[in-house]
Amino acid sequence: MATLYTDRINKDFIGHKALDDISINIPEGNIYGLLGPNGAGKTTLIRIITQIIMADSGVVYIDNRPITPRDIERIGYLPEERGLYKKMKVADQLLYLARLKGISRNDAVDRIRTWLKKLELDEWANKNVQDLSKGMQQKIQFISTIIANPEIIILDEPFSGFDPINADTIKDEILKLRENGATIIFSTHRMESVEELCDNIALINKSKKILEGSKVEIKNSFKSNTYYVEHKGDLVDMPKEFQLIKSEVNGEQIAKSEIMISDGTVGNDLLKYLVNSVQVVAFIEKIPTMNEIFINAVTQERHE
């Protein structure tokens, strides 16, 4: 189990500010989504956490103390731009990468066998990487990231290049890793996977952190008190605390409406009113999707 947080990280690339005072807090045993548009600085932040590059100022803390080069062996990193030695055998390659992480040869051999079996790649162990399909190579890459049982796993766009079945397999493995206590940082701009997997998120835009917190809280804070209602019958002369935003009727005469309630009223008030006026088919509170929050936050920044 490991906790990780960064304190006011700054990084300047020759004339361009890549990270501006970034402080994020990653609770242990969490899946933490690092979100942001392309070029926001996510990869730079990850590279600083993995000690590939050094921050100009600011500190990365692991277990409440500054990170040291030795901690690198506790971190597994799957970069967005991935690659393997094409002319090396699958098992040899995994062994090499595991040993670079400080795993003994015997341990590594056992784990490689287990993982290849688990991901149905055992027949390919003695094939060169270049003979494998893209999807298989991605799986090998995933194994190489976690082969050393890292306490902190950093995954940069882990699902790119996977078909839906393999993506599901990997997703299940990620969830299992969390159950086993790993802290997972997950960088992506695919919001549906954030929706499914993340416990906490941070949103980075233009080198600055603009949002951080638990996914549920953030979603709630972006609620607009709007309800989605399907109903039969017309909504006429609604009280002024309920505002009809839009309404449309489809073929079966079921109307789909969005209604915003004013402060001081709750969803039940609206439901009571509706039950008395129309035949309610569906009643759902409209919670913003991560996608909406993301687009909202980023475009708002752009306008400022």
Added chain:
Amino acid sequence: MNKIGLILSREYLVRVRKKSFIIMTFIGPILFGGITIVPIWLSKEAIEERVVYIKDDSGLFKGKFKDSDNTRYVFTEANLEEAKENVDRHVTPNLLYIPAIDIDQPKGVAFFSNSNPSFSLVNDLKNVLRDVIEEIKLDRSGLDKQVIENLKVSLDISTINLREGKETESNVGVATVVGYLGAFMTYFFIFYYGTQILRGVIEEKTNRIIEVIVSSVKPFQLMMGKILGIGFVGLTQFVLWVILTAAVSSGIFYAFGITKSDPGNQINQTMDIQDAEAIAAANSKSSEMFQAILSQDYTLIVFAFAFYFLGGFFLYGSLFAAVGSAIDHESDAQQFMLPITIPLIFSIIALTAVLNEPNGSLAFWLSVIPFTSPVVMMMRIPFEVPLWELLLSMVSLLAGFIFTTWIAGRIYRIGILIYGTKVNYKTLAKWFFVKS
């Protein structure tokens, strides 16, 4: 350090298992063996006895051609047309035709053969003809033969090296050949294996495996592991070549019945090619030559090669690694490779000047400056270099590669993570000064 070892062994094993390495390992000695053996084999061929028929219309040369070990001269009375036909029908393969010549203007001498005559045979014939004609002319001039004999000088300088208290007979020819061989081998190895570093670094960059690796090890460790690993591949190749070349050469020597116990024979033939004049040399002189070949300190040469190859390879190899880290494709390498390799190429060009004066000041400075010393020192060693110069040169090479490795490491750590930027010398300098 442990991680450098892991990287080193991967780089080493991957390359040693490659087909191209195995092929090179076997072809190299066959080539080298061939280079030393073929001339000997050729001259051995020439040793087959041949008969030269002479049709002498002038009547001046009767009895003047002396049979030698492998050539017999037979005067023929047949007329020219018949004799030529015999050549054509392989009855008499060689025919020297001497018309009735005017000794003041000897013209029309011809040599007919059904194959291309060897250079040494034609030379022999020319010498005899010239001597005879000269003699006749001298006779006519009325000078005393004794006076003429006295005028002729036979001179031969044997060079004896007095250094270190012992007299070693040195031979400039042997030293030159050994020196050139060592220098070119060093040059070739540095270039060949240096390019492998460049390729290896670019491969890791374009494969994008680099980011995975540097999340486990420091870029500098990766660079050092790679350079060391490839360096040992080169060393392995060299050692295998030495062993196999020795095996192949002695195998062929044996096959042709030339053994070390018969040095005179062996040397006689080597000299055939080296020096037409020396063909006539006596057996005693041949064994002196053999002594000269043996007098070279091959242990020192092999050790020096290992040192200067590795030193030069680390020096240039780290710079090649820096170049590889800065670019995305091998085709972009040229603009950076040229300035780096200029000193290496220059040292090859300077070899002739070094050879003129192997212990002169140019030779001294070029063998102390680390960028040229690997090639130049290999040229100088067969000419015996003072120990302090050798040590100075080695220390300076060590310092040189530590310096270039430091520079290269600073560029490499930034370069390997940067893609798609047009890199020029200014960017390289900026990377160099980035704080870590």
